[in-house]
Amino acid sequence: MNTFKWLLKREYWEHRGGLFWAPVITSAIFVFFTIVALTLAAFGINQADEVEIGLNLSEGIAQLADPANRADVTAGLELIFYMLGNPIMGVMAFVGFFYCLGSLYDERKDRSILFWKSLPISDRETVGSKVFTAALIVPAIGVVGATVTALLIMVVLSLFILMHGANPIYLWDVGAISRAIFNMVASLPIYALWALPTIGWLMLCSAWFRRVPFIWAVLIPILSGVLVWMVGLMELFGKGADWFWGQVVGRVLSGTLPGMDIVYRLAHDPVQIQGDGPREIAQYISVGANYTVFAIPQMWIGIALGALMIYAAIRLRGNSDEG
Template sequence: MNAVDTSTVPAPAGGTHSTHPTNRFRLLLRREYWEHKGGFLWAPLIAGGISLALAVMAAIVGVVMLNRAAAAGDIQINGVDLGMLTREMSPSDAEQLALGLDWSLIMSSAWPFIVLTFVVFFYCLGALYDDRKDRSVLFWKSLPISDAQTVLSKVASAVVVAPVLAVLAAVVTMFGFLVLMSVMVMMFGGNPFTLLWAQSHPLRIAFGLLAWVPVYAVWALPTVGWLLLCSAWARSKPFLWATAVPVITGLLVTWFDIMELFQLDGSWFWRNVVGRLLLGTVPGSDVLYRTAEFGGNDIERAEQLLSLQWMYGIFLQPGTWIGAVAGAVMIYIAIRLRRWRDEG
């Protein structure tokens, strides 16, 4: 059983003082954070650090190869003036440079979000199962904390706390990558402020990533609800139940052409049921459901992704709220199961 800091545990009923429900919920969030700090905080930071280390290694290899090529006379790198690029660029070239830099910054910040996918998935899968497995559920049930507060604190940790920390790790990684590129530019006699910082939009990207958290919170609800339901219900192997049930159901629906009864094909079920149950913790998975809304050239599509109007347009789609309601129903069932479920 995990060690518990009893100084932060609300006093039992009939004690010398009582704790407001809001404070109890905040204490539960602190409990979840400290028990899963490695996944919530350190895993995204380490992932970002690994991506920066790989970028440094790639930069070193690139410089070494350039110097070797120059020594062999294959290319001439002496006297390169990178600042000339910004002085002689046309407006179209400047837009393309800004687009390339912005996409490089977005890609450099992707590693913490990749880790977030697995952290939230397995956190939800074990959130209620592990308490029953190590019998700590008996301790927490002895406290004046309701099952609803406990489960909802886990939901908030999954859809708010974890993604916010991942965004902060991604922003740190992004600025680290920008500093690395600045060093490379200075090594070749360029001005990083005019060539990189003035052309790219790191602050806008950072704000866009933080503004994306509410989208993630709502979009991930079906997956979070399903995983918590399996975590509360399964007596063993919750991962197998969580993945096998949707996949086998999808195979049966496709095999027997059940969706044709509703004038739909089997791919609709895989996309809107199986996909929403299993892939909601993948950051940006909502974009895959909106590819038809993309238009124009690469610059216009990049503008769409960073636009709050387009980002929050997901809230205007009925499927978003149908999934959110389904997730809320499964979370409610998980609360009820936790109330009565016991491993005996």
């Protein structure tokens, strides 16, 4: 267990740019441009409009406080919290994608694999630490970054509202904020398992190809999709080429994107979501609804194929040389 912990630390030290600085810089940029946008808006309001803007804000805040609107307002604030953190989650999705691609290729490229193979550490432990990092550590950092960014932007918005004579207290709905954070944290296991086909495929390419694994990792699925479409292969099974693009190409290339399981869940059973109001949408992406993804076959097939590709990557690493 102590060895595995140090392997995880090694991954963090070697990829600190993506695991630490990428979310920090993205958050800083997003908060900065929010401040700039609100500052420009404030300068654009002349003295005559100041009172009107303040009255409008006060009226809007009063509507947030109306008990009749409270359920929709709480759900809406929860969705806004997700949206404010989405840029960080998106950046971490790309970090995870390229981390997997370089995870086994880079150690052959710089020949550090010779050093690590000289230590009493198995290929299973080494690859396992990389899978754990990609599946759980990267999205967990994304959740922390998204939470901090959303809270900082809410502070900036609250100061803007205060500057115009309104009370922002009802923006700080503890129930909505805590539920959004809880949902993101509780959904990490779903993310990890849903992403396994992508993680396995990218690590397999990283261990297999000696040059530019990115090209092969992307080109092979896309060319396969084009070939299947051209020859009409899926028609033999009573399905169209769009099935192959979604269930094969999409699964191996988009797994690190947060929320992709929701897209497939909706496609599997589109009647699950009733209405398009904030309460219905928030309910559909709640923890209870998210875990229903285990009822669709794509989840289990993906887990099995991902595990097989990770096993293949372990064997390839064991048989690889310094080249």
